[in-house]
Amino acid sequence: MRSVAVAGVHALPPDQYWSLSLGDLILAAATPLLSGQDIDALFCALPSAAPVQNQADGAAIAADRLGLSPKIVQGADAGDASAGAALQLAWQFLGSGAVETALVIGAAKTSDLGEHDRQVLLDRLLDQEADENALSYAAQAGLLAGQYCQARTGNAERLASVTSSNLSAWSGECGRAAPSSAELRRDLVVAPPLVRSDFPQLLDGACAVLLTTKSARDCWTIESVGAGSDTVSLWERRDPLAFVAVEKAVTGAIDGTIPAWVEIDCGVSIAQRLTEDAILRVAKTKPDLVNIRGGSHGRGRVFGSSLLYQFGDIIDSRASFPSVLAVTVAGLGSRAFAARLGKSGT
Amino acid sequence: MNVVAAWRNRARALRGEFGQCQACRRYASVRRTRCARCGHTMTESKTVPLPQRMRAAGYSHRHTVVEVMDQSAAEAPFMLADGGDGQLFAFPLCESDARSGPLLVGEELELVLRRSEGELSPTEAIAYRRKLAATQSTRAKLKSQTKAEGRKP
Numbered sequence: 001m002r003s004v005a006v007a008g009v010h011a012l013p014p015d016q017y018w019s020l021s022l023g024d025l026i027l028a029a030a031t032p033l034l035s036g037q038d039i040d041a042l043f044c045a046l047p048s049a050a051p052v053q054n055q056a057d058g059a060a061i062a063a064d065r066l067g068l069s070p071k072i073v074q075g076a077d078a079g080d081a082s083a084g085a086a087l088q089l090a091w092q093f094l095g096s097g098a099v100e101t102a103l104v105i106g107a108a109k110t111s112d113l114g115e116h117d118r119q120v121l122l123d124r125l126l127d128q129e130a131d132e133n134a135l136s137y138a139a140q141a142g143l144l145a146g147q148y149c150q151a152r153t154g155n156a157e158r159l160a161s162v163t164s165s166n167l168s169a170w171s172g173e174c175g176r177a178a179p180s181s182a183e184l185r186r187d188l189v190v191a192p193p194l195v196r197s198d199f200p201q202l203l204d205g206a207c208a209v210l211l212t213t214k215s216a217r218d219c220w221t222i223e224s225v226g227a228g229s230d231t232v233s234l235w236e237r238r239d240p241l242a243f244v245a246v247e248k249a250v251t252g253a254i255d256g257t258i259p260a261w262v263e264i265d266c267g268v269s270i271a272q273r274l275t276e277d278a279i280l281r282v283a284k285t286k287p288d289l290v291n292i293r294g295g296s297h298g299r300g301r302v303f304g305s306s307l308l309y310q311f312g313d314i315i316d317s318r319a320s321f322p323s324v325l326a327v328t329v330a331g332l333g334s335r336a337f338a339a340r341l342g343k344s345g346t
Numbered sequence: 347m348n349v350v351a352a353w354r355n356r357a358r359a360l361r362g363e364f365g366q367c368q369a370c371r372r373y374a375s376v377r378r379t380r381c382a383r384c385g386h387t388m389t390e391s392k393t394v395p396l397p398q399r400m401r402a403a404g405y406s407h408r409h410t411v412v413e414v415m416d417q418s419a420a421e422a423p424f425m426l427a428d429g430g431d432g433q434l435f436a437f438p439l440c441e442s443d444a445r446s447g448p449l450l451v452g453e454e455l456e457l458v459l460r461r462s463e464g465e466l467s468p469t470e471a472i473a474y475r476r477k478l479a480a481t482q483s484t485r486a487k488l489k490s491q492t493k494a495e496g497r498k499p
Contacts, residue, residue, distance in 0.1 A: 129355075130375040135424055135436050142406030143426045143436055150404070191406045192448070231382040235426070235434045236374060238383050 001095035002213045004222045005344065008033045009312045011207035014300035020204070022046070022053050022109040023065045029206035030066055030105055037210065040099035041072035043090045045082035045106040047304035051121060052113060062105055071099060079125045080267055081330035082106065082304035083207075084337025088225045090211055091339075100213050106305025107206035118202045121303060122267055125331035127232040137267070138199065140234055140332055142191025144241075145270040149193060151241055156193035160184045162269040162276075163197050166291055170298025198269040200295075205302035207309050216344070220315055223323070223340045226252020232334040243271075245336040246278035246329060253338035258283035259323040262290050263313060265306035266329045269297075275329055275336075287325075292317050307337065314341060362457055362476050363393040372433055396435070400427035400478065402455050403434060405447040422463060423447040425478045427455055438463075440479040446488055453484040 010032045012025060020028070026046075046058030055061060059075035062068075072093065076085035083106040090102040110118050122137035135143075149155055160181035171178035179197075187195035211222070228248025231237045237244070250258070262279060266272040272295075280286060293299065293313045296306055307328040314324050323342040330336065364373040369386035373396065381388050404426035423439040425447070439447055440460045455478040462473040480488070 127376060135438075136408055139406050139408050139422075139424045140436065143404045143424065146404040146406060147426065147434075191408070194406075233375060233382075235436055236372075236382045240434070 002097055003215070003344075004091055004094045005212055005214070005216050006209060006220045006222065006311060006315060006341070007101075007212045007214075007216065008210040009207065009308070009315050011309055011312045012205050014203035014205040014302050014309075016111040017109075017204040018111060020109075022049060022055070022058070022107060023061055025107050025109060025204060025206035026062050026105055027065050029107065030062070030103060030208035033103065033208050033210045034066065034068075037101060039068050039070045039101055039103050041090065041093055041102040042066075042068055042070050042074070043072075043086040043102060043104045044075045045077075045086040045104070045304045045308075046075065046108070047077050047079055047082040048108040048110055048121060051124060052110060062107075068103075078304075078335050078337070079330040080122070080301075080304050081265075081307070081328040081335055081337055083307035084225075084227065084328045084330075084335075084339070087209075087222075087307055087339060088227055088337060091222050091225045094211055094213050097213070102211045104209045104211065104308060105206065106302065106308045108202075108303035108305060109204050110202050110303055111204045121202070125267075125334070126234075130233040130236070136191075137332070138191040138194070141198075141268045141270055142194050144234065144274075144332060145194050145198075146192070148241060148270055148273065156185060157181055159194065159198060159269050159273060162272050163297055166272075166294035166297030167197075168294070169291055170294030173293050173298070194268065194270065197297075199267065200297045200301040202303055203300035205300070205305065205309075207302065207305050207312060209308050209311050219344055220341045221344050223342045224253045224255070225340075226250060226254075226338045227336070228252065229335045230333060232331070234332050241274060241277075243274045243278040243329070243333040243336070245333050246275045246327065246338075247282055249336040249338040250279055250282045250325065250327065253325065253340045254282070255340075258285070258287060259321065259325045259340065260288040261292070261319065261321040261324045262287040263295065263310040263324060263326040264291060264329075265296050265301075265310060265327070267301070267331070271329055271332060274333065275327060279325075279327070289319065289321070292319060307339065311341075358393065359476060360459060360474060362396045362459075364396055365391045366394045367391060371431065373429065373435075396457055396476075397429040398457055399481065400429050400435065400455050400457065402426070402450045402453050402478070403428045405439075405451055407447065425450065425455060427478055437476060437478045440477040443480045446480065449488055450480055450484065453487070454481050455479060455484065456481050
C-alpha cells in the first residue's frame with residue numbers, strides 16, 4: 001500500500017446554521033481545501049441527505065456545488081458512522097495507487113427537523129424489519145445501559161463519568177466550567193438510567209479532509225483503516241455488551257499495539273463505555289488519553305461526519321503522541337470503523 | 347407508517363412468532379442465512395411461537411422530547427425480558443403496568459396482544475401489537491408488597 005497523508009482538514013464547527021442549506025455547508029467546508037488541488041476522487045458521507053432533505057446521491061450534489069468532475073465520485077452510507085466508510089474507500093483507492101488525491105466530505109443538515117425527528121434519525125439506525133416492537137434508539141440504549149450496570153455491578157455513575165470526562169475535556173477548550181458526573185445525573189431522564197446529557201446533541205455541520213499520496217514531511221498519515229460489523233438487532237447478538245464490531249475494526253487497524261491516544265465517537269455514553277471495553281479487550285491496557293477535546297459530547301455531533309471532525313481534533317492538537325486511533329461506531333455497535341494515524345517523521 | 351410492510355408482517359407479529367435456529371434454539375426476528383449465536387445455517391428454519399412467559403430483566407422508557415417537554419403524554423415503557431435460555435427480548439410494556447415498570451424487574455411477565463399506542467382517526471382500524479404484561483401472580487405480589495410498605499399501588 002502507498003502511504004496516505006492528511007494534507008488538510010477544514011470544518012464548520014457544529015451549530016444550528018439555519019441560513020445555510022446542506023449544499024451551502026458542503027461548499028463552506030470544502031472550498032478552502034481546493035485551491036491549487038487536482039482532485040482525483042471525491043468520497044462523501046451525507047447520511048442525512050435522503051431522510052431529511054429527500055435528496056438521493058448526495059455525492060453528485062457535492063461534486064456539482066464544488067465544480068469538481070473527478071474520476072471517482074462515491075457516496076458512502078454507514079449511518080452515523082458514514083465518514084468511516086467514506087474514509088475507508090478513500091484510503092483503499094489512494095493506497096492501491098488508483099488515485100493520487102482524494103477529498104472526503106461529511107456533512108449533515110438536521111436543524112430543519114424538530115428534536116423528535118432528529119431522534120427518529122437515530123431510530124433508523126436500528127433494523128427496521130426487526131423493529132416490530134417499536135423501540136426507539138434511546139429506549140434500546142437505556143435497556144443496554146441497564147444491562148451494563150447489572151452485569152458490571154456498577155451504576156449509572158459509571159456512565160455519567162463518560163459524559164463528564166468528555167465535557168471536562170471540552171471545557172478546557174472553551175474555558176467554561178464542566179458539570180460533574182453527580183450534576184449530570186440530575187439532568188432530565190431520557191431513557192432510564194440514561195439522562196439527556198448522555199446523548200450528544202445532533203447539530204448541523206460539514207467537514208472536509210484532503211488526502212494525498214504525494215510525500216510530505218511532518219504531517220499525519222493514515223496507516224490503516226479497519227472495519228467491523230455485527231448483528232444489527234441488539235438483543236439477537238451473542239453478547240449485546242461485547243461490541244464485537246469495534247473489536248474487529250480495531251484489530252484490523254492496529255499492528256499489534258494500540259496507540260496511547262484514542263478518539264471515540266458514539267451516539268450515546270453507554271456505547272462509548274462499551275467501545276472502551278472492547279478496545280481494552282484487544283489492547284489489554286487502557287489508553288492514556290481518550291477524546292482530547294471531548295469528542296461529540298463536547299462539540300456536538302454532525303450525523304455521519306464525526307470521524308472527520310476527529311481528524312480535525314488530531315491535526316489541530318499539539319499533543320506529543322506519535323500515533324492515534326480514531327474509532328467511530330454506528331448505531332448501537334452494529335458497525336464500527338477504526339483509523340490509525342501516525343505522525344510522519346517521528 | 348408503511349402500510350404494506352405492516353400488512354406483510356401483521357399475521358406473524360400478532361401470532362408472536364419468530365424464526366428459530368434448529369441447532370441452538372435461538373430465536374431470530376428476521377430471516378438470516380446463519381444463526382447470530384451459533385452460526386448454524388438457518389435456511390431451513392421454521393417460525394415458532396415465542397415463549398409465553400418471560401422473566402423481566404430490565405426497564406426503560408421512550409425518550410423525553412425536551413423541546414416540548416413531551417414526557418408524560420408520550421411515555422412508552424419498555425421491558426427487557428429473558429425468554430428462558432438467556433436470550434433477551436425487548437417489548438413494549440402494556441399501559442396498565444406502566445407505572446410499575448421499574449418494580450417489575452425480576453418478576454414474571456406474559457406476552458400479550460394489546461392495542462397499539464397512537465392517535466387514530468375515526469376511519470382508521472385499531473391496530474394491535476405484542477406487549478409484555480405482568481401476570482396475575484406478579485400483580486398480586488406487587489400489590490401485597492406495596493400494601494406492606496404502606497404505599498399506594
